Amino acid sequence: MVYPENAIDKLGFLEIKNLIREKCLSESGRQMVEKIQPQARYEQIDRFLRQTQEFKNLLQHDTPLPVDHMYAIQPLAEKAKVEGAFLSEDEFFHLLLSLRTVYSVIQYFNEREGQYPYLELLLEHLPVEKSIIRGIENVLDARGKVKENASRLLLELHQQILKNEQEARKRLDTVFRNAQANGWTADGGTTIRDGRLCIPILAENKRKVRGLIHDESATGQTAFIEPEEVFHLHNKIRDLEFERKREIIRILVELTNTLRPHVPLLFAYHGLMTKLDFVRAKALFAMDIDAVMPVLNREAALDLVNARHPLLYLSSKQDASHTVVPLNIKIDQTDRIILVSGPNAGGKSVCMKTVGLFQLMVQSGLLVPADERSSLGIFKQIYADIGDDQSIESDLSTYSAHLSKMKHFSLFADAKTLVLIDEFGTGTDPQFGGPIAEAVLEKLNEKKVRGVITTHYSNLKLFANNTEGVQNASMLFDNQRLRPLYILQMGKPGSSYAIEIARKIGLPKDILDLAKVKIGKQQNRVDRLLADLERDKKETHDTKLTIRKKEKELEALKTEYDTLRVHLEENKKDILRKAKEEAKDILKDANKLIENTIAEIKTVKADREKTKLIRDKVNQSLHQHTEAVKKNIPQKATSAHSELEVGDWVRIDDTGAEGEILEITRNDSLIIALGSLRTVVKKNRVTQLKSKQKSKAIKRQTTVSSESIADFHPEVDVRGMRTEDALQKIELVLDRAVMIGYPSLKIIHGKGDGILRKFVRDYLRKYNHISRFEDEHADRGGDGITYAFID
Template sequence: MLYPLNSADKLGFTEVKQLIKAHCLSVMGQEMVDKIQVMSNYDLIAKFLNQANEFKNILQNDAALPINNFYDIKSLANKARIEGSFLSEEEFFQVQASLTTVFAVIAYFNERTGVYPNLEALFEHLPIEKAILKKIDMVIDPKGKIRHNASRELMEITSGIAKAEQEARKKIDQIFKTATGNGWTADGSLTVRDGRICIPLLAENKRKLKGFIHDESASGQTVYMEPEEVFSLNNRIRDLEFDRRREIIKILTALTDELRPYVPLLLSYHGLLTKLDFVRAKALFAMDIDAEMPKVVNEARLRLLNARHPLLFLSFKKDHKTVVPLNVAIDEGTRVIVVSGPNAGGKSVCMKTVGLLQMMVQAGLLIPASADSVVGVFRQVFVDIGDDQSIESDLSTYSAHLSKMKKFVEDANGKTLILIDEFGTGTDPQFGGPIAEAVLEALNHKKVRGMVTTHYSNLKIFASHTEGIENASMLFNNTEMLPMYRLEVGKPGSSYAFEIAQKIGLPQNVLNLAKNKISSGQKKVDSLLVDLEREKKEIFDTRLKLDQQQRRVNTLLAENEELKSFLDENRKALLKEAKQEAKNIILNANKLVENTIAEIKSSNADKEITKTLRDNLSAEVQRNTVKPDVAKQKLAVDEELKPGDWVKLIDGDTTGQIIELIKDNVVIAMGELRTVVKKKRVEKVAKSTIPKEVRRSGISHTGDIANFSPEIDVRGMRTEDALFAIEKLFDRALMMGFGTLKVLHGKGDGILRKMIRQYLKKYDQVDRMEDEHPDRGGQGITYVYLK
């Protein structure tokens, strides 16, 4: 039940219906849209929502449904029901096209049995009577014209007409040719007058031919004559055409008689087409507003996530702007939300969004909100928005509000949703505030659900200490004096009356005078609210900065991981090359020794030859001997260490760059890692001996770890790419000692979320994984806690 009756107009529901009507292909579908009403039957609501959602899935993900023709076959069936009546060729063509569409649609769903159960229910137990179509096809061709062979008589008549027309044409051509040769005709060719072919003759020659004059030109110089010889032939053609028309009526009457027993079935087919057009229009509108199907429960509660006002969404879409999403919950614990805040801050739009989306769901329409939203069923929706003063009823603005409050207090219950805008206004605030508080207390006592907007401080105070009622405010940027259009539940908001007045340019002396006229208690309350708003804004800005810093840290971790991978790959390559080179040296040495021994033996140990061979052997040994780097050792001993120097651990191959000297210790940066060792454990190395890749990875400042962000966004990535990116982030988080990771993967079908969690479970370092809070992303974000 809606109260008052114009609530649908107030909330924009009527405009939504008009937008849905624009998508209908038929008048029947538009009439069905006009009948959309807010329902309270849970099963019907669920059925209509599922139908719209299934059709939306077809439009987005499946082959096109073969819906080509929508005609009002109900009126045609009712016409055929009357004995002695008959349908015209065009009307039979409409029946033919509609039946073709019906059978194609049924075949479409039969190929997908079980995929769209709620749409299949539209034609469940509906028989497919193709005999009707066959009977019509025998008489009406695909262009909607009667077939020339629909009956033997019609075929003979049609043939006779063709022969007579051919003979008449031949005869008049001969006469026209003769008259032209004699110079009797006027300029031009044969023409038609009153449906008869005539010869244009000069007026002075009209008696030179026998015939019937049908017309003359405006000047009177030309007459249009039908020759006597052709006149009788044309009369014969006209008689045959009358015979043809009578035969066609006879055929159509007989066909209508055959169709009459199927009238109830035709009405059922009409119902199917109408419902399909109706559901299709709802699905197309849902796509326009990016709507989803929420979870529907048979309880008086709701929880909207990322909700948007559909009309505002469409308006912003044209201007390439985005709507700030709304997150709000109304349930047993928080029954009524009192929204306060500055003017033009979005209070009314917030409340209208809740009301309109609730009405849309209870009317079987998908809504522009997250699919994780939960929407219940209310038996009554009471609305008080705008000025309903009435001259006829002698009601002022405040009287009209009070009349509604009387209705609300008397008839509302625990299954009623109330929406009141600017609660208590319209009269002296000194009295309007207490009356509004009393009404709110009475409504709360009845356990009603709803949302009200107000500027009254007494209502904010009442909500703060009353169970079941919760304060909320629309966030406001008090630095730039601009609304943020974000609903914050838990704290009331300031009206920012003085701040907005100052920004507009009201004289300071007037502002000071106004401030002196309000009570000190009210000043304190308003100042406190302004301070709370400022703190919330600062927290919001700080959070944004932290997110930016985390993203920078993420980038540095990724670079470090790439460097580590590069060093590991090069180390393996160098070891492989060294082993191969050592193997080659040993093989060559063996060959050299064997050849030397053989040559000594073959020369019978000749001294000169033996000496030469020994010299060659010594030279080869000297060439493959590694010489100690004396210069480097001397460099390490003689020169003092200082920040920026490159050093190597004496007991290993690890190199790094000195960041800081602390007594006998040095702080070394090795890529992203830091380590502290004794001076005696390192030796200085020349910068030129350090690979360029390692030098590039040298850390130039000490704040890089602070820039690491254990957060990654993999939305839109392929599964393999996402897992690879997460693995790199995971390794760097372990190296840095971070305890949690935040993975943004989106909701979608949940496949990416499932794959990511299965992949991370294989690591022993992972303690547990949790979803983000529903108000901040829910199942679209995973928090990974490390041991």
């Protein structure tokens, strides 16, 4: 797919792989990084990209993945697969730690089912076989050593060893105290030599103690003697230890035999952890370079927006004085080949390498440091001619090596090929190199090849200007300060600025004048024209940036204005609605006031003084209502809402449902308990229940709940039923159990071939209210019955 093979290295892809490999936790993950190659299948590339993106999101926004222990499982499984072989204590301990990590990872994704769909594909529905862990834990202790009580015989041997060691220590102490009393001992106490207890005796007294000399001090003044009183005890201890080792080996062999049927599953676990480690490393590298997932297309095209070369970007993060100028380039059906020209050290090669490296990274499932609007297609072939490939062994000069590649490009490139050529046509006499390069470029264009080509040749710039499918582009250059800007400008060729750069370096004026004469008037005019175009283009570019900035400011102001206008419109409607409600309330109150006033006047029989007092009272009430209208305060609604408190019972106006207020949120919403259900409604959608209504509502809910619990039977039998009917029946019973808060459900599905059991448990895994499920006891049906526990 990539030609020649060293093009991957020259584009910087091997360095990218090395950086990713450093992020891996396991050797198998590092080996997987080594095998990264660009792919050509859309579905495969899309899956790899999405897995990396999901893992990046997990690392940035979720709790860390539990990958504390990543010991390689595959070599242990390979060893356990061999009949007669057994794993050592350390190997079983490493396997135990790795399996705990595997099961924690599987549980992690099960708890987040549906949140990371592409990472879940790596799990491949692997079961959690906890019997493996239980078997190892029954044998090994927390330090990874075989437990003293792993078997009855081992416990007996351990106790006998302790007993004999205590007896040997007791006898040795007696001999040592006797030797001390006679002044035969050296400084220090009893010690161990060659696994046996010894006492230190001065060299001149070593014949006075009967026993075996095991060692002596560096000076030869002290001998370490094992007294004959403990010979037989030490020998017995040694025999018991040999027997203990044999028993341990027997236990490990037996444990390995129980592990052997699970070897295929262990291989699958190893594959899972290797892939997760691999994807994790890619995600960590993506975070280092601030990479995103671009839009992936099936067509052979690309559109890079604010693309940054990843290696240069990492260097700039370490050295703040260096900045990376983003690249914007588009290759499509219309502009298939981009011919980039401009001054040396202006960024032409970096532009071309960025395009090639991005394409390799995306087709290898790696995220890229660019804007999310960037899009990349899929190329079946990537051809690159970069740098000097002269070879003494092949008797090839630099130009011959270039021509060999051009031959391959011309013969095998097609519309699905991305061609990258640096300094096209150089390495020979420009009088011949230019026309040959132009002929090759014409041939590639006829074959609808896509690519990026850098050059200084004027004939190629003219060819691109007059040929459909080939587009000129240049790296912008500040011709006043004589420094590159590293910005790609599409649509026009660039000058090499050879004379200007030579003048800046300080080449003598007479040499520059002579060079201008030799270059020729026509070429000088072309270079001056290009320089003028560059200056005009830069001014236009700066003007566009200023206009774009002003447009953004104007757009922000317009958005703010629209938001305020909508807000005012909404407030206006709300104010009018509240005013209408207030007006209705005022009319009702006014009518009541008038009726009460008339009644009072009749009562006092139109007494002048009392009538005056009643009139003043009426005027005062009217004044209060008028002030309320002016202030636009919906008194009734406000007071009604402010009276609501946690624990009040209310009726939802539009549904008629009644419940208790559990919480009042900041945005004037209510969280209401409707039996075992919860709902959220606005304050203005409920009516507070009075004492009698509240009592009736509580009684109704209690009666309904009691009847439901009394009538509910927490067992469902689906034996012999079709899968669809069985799941439907289970769903009905489960829903009712959740509604009344029942803690568990017994599902009888039978054993048979295990098909119905599998579908039932797959369904339970997707049911949000199921916290866990397990088999019935073996004596009462075993895996023919499933107990589902409800949150």
